[in-house]
Amino acid sequence: TAANLIILALMYALEKGWGFRYEHTQEITYEKIELIPPQRRAELLADLQTRTGLPIRRVDVTRIDFLRDVAVLQVYF
Numbered sequence: 001t002a003a004n005l006i007i008l009a010l011m012y013a014l015e016k017g018w019g020f021r022y023e024h025t026q027e028i029t030y031e032k033i034e035l036i037p038p039q040r041r042a043e044l045l046a047d048l049q050t051r052t053g054l055p056i057r058r059v060d061v062t063r064i065d066f067l068r069d070v071a072v073l074q075v076y077f
Contacts, residue, residue, distance in 0.1 A: 023057060023076045030071050036061055048075060 028048075030036075035044040041059075048056045054077040063072040 026075050026077070027062070028073045028075050030073050031069060033064065033066075033069055033071050036064065036071050048073075052077075 030048075032044075032047065034040070035047060044059060045056050048054075048059065052075075054075075056075055056077050058076045060074040060076075061071055062074050065071070
């Protein structure tokens with residue numbers, strides 16, 4: 001019936017990613033704190049993508065520990 005076709009088409013569209021976009025997040029301890037400033041954000045994203053192999057969409061700096069020279073990042077991919 002027509003209702004079944006509409007439901008199947010909707011499920012197919014959502015399944016292929018044409019519907020909602022979901023982001024996964026991961027907390028990472030990062031040691032290159034020289035890349036943390038906003039003006040070096042592109043370098044930070046490129047380094048994270050190279051190291052993780054994930055398509056990093058955005059990054060939030062949640063904590064900086066200057067004693068240990070690390071930053072805690074929330075990475076969205």
